[in-house]
Amino acid sequence: MKSQATSRERLLEAASELFYRDGVNIGVDALCKAAGVSKKSMYQLFRSKDEVIAESLAARGPYYNALLLPSPDDERPPRDRILAVFERQDELAAHDDYYGCPFVATAIELKNPEHPGSVVARHFKQALTDFFRAELIRGGADDPDTAAIQLTMVFDGASSRSVVRSQPLRGVGVQMAALVLEAAGLRAEHLAGHAH
């Protein structure tokens, strides 16, 4: 049992890395080779490659979001906690191994909203929107539902820009998030006043 668990872990680890770097269309042979697992073992552990796509994204998703979101004990005001996501995106996008939001990339590559991998992608994008919404409510936003969707769109727009141009974002996402926050009534001064 122990060696099966290890094969599973190695497969999920290799899958999440290769699918992000090369796309979900890489072959099962390349995946098994990278994981050091036989195809036979893979099909004993997973019913299909589609299941590997969904399971590996589900396993890696919390890590991707943890890279972006401020920790719960970060006590800065909501506006700063929201902008921190875009500052972090700016840093990530400056690296050569950034290929955009892994959830959006998976959904775009699969081209099928019913695919289990697309369902997982939708779940984690919703988690980001939910984070924005909770912070917006805490910050007294006028319309937190709309602003949370807009912030998610800024994030995805900046991610697409980064992939298409392959250049650093240089704050375009942070600036635009600040514009959305201002329109929602979360201004820098206002929140500085609320922080204490």
Add this chain to the structure above:
Amino acid sequence: MKSQATSRERLLEAASELFYRDGVNIGVDALCKAAGVSKKSMYQLFRSKDEVIAESLAARGPYYNALLLPSPDDERPPRDRILAVFERQDELAAHDDYYGCPFVATAIELKNPEHPGSVVARHFKQALTDFFRAELIRGGADDPDTAAIQLTMVFDGASSRSVVRSQPLRGVGVQMAALVLEAAGLRAEHLAGHAH
């Protein structure tokens, strides 16, 4: 010569459709089958599949942009001409056969900014930004360069949202574009005044 030209056209047509619908990773066999062209003919016409990817996107790009952009003889004021792009996107995204912006999808799938297909994708995304910028200047925007990038990000964010959620956009892109335009100084009233 005539039958070679026809094979080329059939290949480019089939390629642009299949690459958009199924992704650029579909095999050469499937592509040739759909085009009704032998693999041998394909490799006489194109040096590689990569060249087919780039050429088919270059051939289809003007059509994609024409779907979105108002015609040059559409004499509405700049703000309306810009918002028309987002209204059109809203309509396109409501269809089942919408898989997001084809240029962004190609760049995300290729994962290589130097690939000739990524270069073509970048060119056409820049054309959209250039359209926004020209209209913003005509409308007297405060900072047309920044606002043009922001509008492109709204467009790509809405496109990603459409793919991830697989639901109609219901005006979220149009609303957010209006927010960017207002921040840039292009207000509905202001422009109504300029229209005559």
